[in-house]
Amino acid sequence: MKQIDLVIIGGGPAGLSAAKMAAESGLASLIVERNFNVGGQLVKQTHMFFGSEKQYAKTRGIDIAKILVDDVLKFPDLIEIMTDTSVVGLYKDKVVTLLQKEKYIKVKTNAIIIATGASEKVLAFENNDLPGIYGAGAVQTLMNVHGVLPGNDVVMVGSGNIGLIVSYQLIQAGVNVKCVLEAASTIGGYKVHASKLKRLGVDILTSHSIKKAIGKNYLEKIVIGKLDDKWKFIEGTEEEIEVDSLCISVGLSPLSNLLSMIGVDMKYVSTLGGLVPLIDKNHETSIKNIFVAGDVCGVEEASSAIVEGYLTGLVVAEKLGFKHPNYDELYLDFKDQLHNLRSGPFGEKLRLGLQEIMR
Amino acid sequence: MNKKDVIICRCEDVTLEDLHNLLEEGYTSFEEIKRILRVGMGPCQGNTCGQLVQRELAKFTNTPINEIPTHKVRPLITGVKLKAIVEATKNES
Numbered sequence: 265m266k267q268i269d270l271v272i273i274g275g276g277p278a279g280l281s282a283a284k285m286a287a288e289s290g291l292a293s294l295i296v297e298r299n300f301n302v303g304g305q306l307v308k309q310t311h312m313f314f315g316s317e318k319q320y321a322k323t324r325g326i327d328i329a330k331i332l333v334d335d336v337l338k339f340p341d342l343i344e345i346m347t348d349t350s351v352v353g354l355y356k357d358k359v360v361t362l363l364q365k366e367k368y369i370k371v372k373t374n375a376i377i378i379a380t381g382a383s384e385k386v387l388a389f390e391n392n393d394l395p396g397i398y399g400a401g402a403v404q405t406l407m408n409v410h411g412v413l414p415g416n417d418v419v420m421v422g423s424g425n426i427g428l429i430v431s432y433q434l435i436q437a438g439v440n441v442k443c444v445l446e447a448a449s450t451i452g453g454y455k456v457h458a459s460k461l462k463r464l465g466v467d468i469l470t471s472h473s474i475k476k477a478i479g480k481n482y483l484e485k486i487v488i489g490k491l492d493d494k495w496k497f498i499e500g501t502e503e504e505i506e507v508d509s510l511c512i513s514v515g516l517s518p519l520s521n522l523l524s525m526i527g528v529d530m531k532y533v534s535t536l537g538g539l540v541p542l543i544d545k546n547h548e549t550s551i552k553n554i555f556v557a558g559d560v561c562g563v564e565e566a567s568s569a570i571v572e573g574y575l576t577g578l579v580v581a582e583k584l585g586f587k588h589p590n591y592d593e594l595y596l597d598f599k600d601q602l603h604n605l606r607s608g609p610f611g612e613k614l615r616l617g618l619q620e621i622m623r
Numbered sequence: 624m625n626k627k628d629v630i631i632c633r634c635e636d637v638t639l640e641d642l643h644n645l646l647e648e649g650y651t652s653f654e655e656i657k658r659i660l661r662v663g664m665g666p667c668q669g670n671t672c673g674q675l676v677q678r679e680l681a682k683f684t685n686t687p688i689n690e691i692p693t694h695k696v697r698p699l700i701t702g703v704k705l706k707a708i709v710e711a712t713k714n715e716s
Contacts, residue, residue: 265715353698361698368707370715383670388639388678393630476624521668524696532689538674539693 266371268294268344269584271360273351273522274379276304277566278558280332281573282377282580287339289581289588294344294371295336296351296362302336303329304381305401306566308408311429314454318601319567326408332570354526356551375553375580378523379573382516382537382559387421390476396483400430400513407437415509419486420444421474427513428457434511435464442505444468447491447514454610474510475502483508516563528554535617536562542623546579547572550623555580562618564605571601631679632672634665642676646683653680653694663694666701 270286272279275297283293295302309325320328336343346364353361358376362369384399386392398406398414400422406412418439420431423446431441444461449471451458458468475487475497490501517538523530529542529550540561541549548555557576558569575598578588588594606615629639637660650656653663653676662676663669673693681688 350701352700352703355698363699363701363703363707366704366707368703368711370711385674386671388629388631388675390625390628393633517670517674519670521670521696521700524693525698525700532691534689 265359266369268292268371268373270294270375270377270580271296271371271373272377272379273360274304274381274558274560275299275302275345275347276379276381276558276569277306277328277332278381278560278569278573278576279304279377279379280336281570282379282557282577283343284332284335284339285574285577285588285594286581286586287336287342289578289586289591290342291581291584291586292342292344293577294346294373296349296360297345297347298350300348302333302345302347304566306332308401308404309566310408310433313565313567315565315567315605316601319570319605321567325566328566328570351522354522356526358553374584375555377555377557377573377576377580378560379556379558379569379576380519380522380560381569382518382563384512385515385517387474387512387514389474391479392477394477394479394483395481396479396508397477397510397512400426400511401516403509403511404430404433407433413437413439414511415507416440417442417507418509418511419474419488419505419507420511420513422446422513422515423451423453423458423468423470424513424515425453425457426516427511428453428461430511430513431466432457432460432464435461435466439509441466442507445472445474445488446470447473447495449493473497477510478504483510486510516559518560518563520560523549523556523560526551526554529623531621533562533617533620535613536621540621542621544623547576548579553580553583561621562614564614568602568605571598571605574598575602631675632660632662632665634667634671635661637662637672639679642679643683646679651680651684653677653692656680657694668696668700669694 270293272295275295306325306329315321349364360371403414475489485506489497557572626640677691680691
């Protein structure tokens with residue numbers, strides 16, 4: 265059986281940052297990534313990030329991914345990366361089983377950082393399985409990673425930041441975005457993103473949602489309707505829109521499957537996206553030496569995932585006897601950065617949610 | 624709404640009608656429904672349908688969604704050929 269001090273599950277912003285900080289402390293790790301490349305969802309983010317310089321603000325997501333990957337590649341002796349590899353089993357005695365193509369591999373480790381991220385939520389409406397109906401993140405992958413347009417005429421469901429940003433990127437790619445629907449009475453994402461769309465003449469219809477999709481072999485049109493304050497459709501407000509694509513962007517939910525498998529204590533917290541693990545201030549779950557970082561313990565921005573990764577990597581290394589020379593200073597800095605990222609009115613729900621999972 | 628055109632679990636092709644029929648029959652826990660309809664047992668392992676089933680259960684039983692338990696995830700999370708497992712064991716000894 266393969267032996268390694270630390271296994272990091274997920275090579276996105278949280279996982280890469282954790283590996284870097286562990287390596288800086290002298291601890292060896294293995295990053296397991298299901299995709300063909302590391303970098304996570306950052307690789308498809310063509311927009312510039314907010315935050316402060318420490319989290320690479322004003323840098324495009326795809327360039328942040330390059331920085332994080334380059335950082336990890338500076339430690340070839342300490343960081344091993346396995347791509348195209350899924351974790352298929354996680355056991356309490358810290359055995360991790362992997363599937364790399366057809367090869368089954370067992371790894372024995374001392375600590376695990378689960379940094380699996382989140383996946384897109386879906387909606388239940390009539391004909392929601394017609395070809396042409398996508399998750400907004402999937403559309404972003406199609407366009408920005410593979411260079412494939414999803415269609416010509418699109419309606420976006422959801423005005424959170426992902427919905428707004430992807431709508432803008434669709435327009436940049438030459439797609440006609442007919443409108444954005446938002447079930448709530450106010451726009452979900454940042455005003456800067458919404459304003460960009462409005463300047464381009466895209467309507468954001470609040471208190472509206474998708475009622476049904478229509479089409480024979482693929483999406484041809486949709487029926488939208490106005491919602492009352494209890495989010496029920498108001499009769500007689502239906503409207504048909506001809507589209508060949510529909511993007512669903514109604515939030516993300518933490519990918520907590522592996523946490524459920526190993527049996528850590530979890531809680532459903534809607535402001536964090538769904539089922540999340542209970543953690544202590546150092547991101548350790550209810551099972552000793554099983555840690556979490558990034559969206560899997562509460563959906564936030566990539567910038568928070570990066571800092572959570574650094575913090576968790578730093579702490580895990582120290583626990584296993586590899587204390588970073590600047591441990592105290594870095595620890596306080598990472599805590600401080602996370603505090604700043606979550607401050608302000610936009611972070612309020614998030615802060616309350618995070619309090620609920622502290623153990 | 625035509626419930627048989629609303630897909631809840633796309634891995635196992637389960638519709639809202641299938642789900643509501645079971646609820647009416649008295650199966651009101653995720654684990655029971657999983658055993659009958661296979662929701663959560665396909666390639667996505669409940670990542671897609673989990674929240675939809677949870678919401679329907681919450682509505683039907685009039686319970687807050689955060690009190691509806693989801694299913695227990697067990698290894699192996701994707702299909703693994705027996706041959707691969709046997710070969711890994713050979714290398715061990």
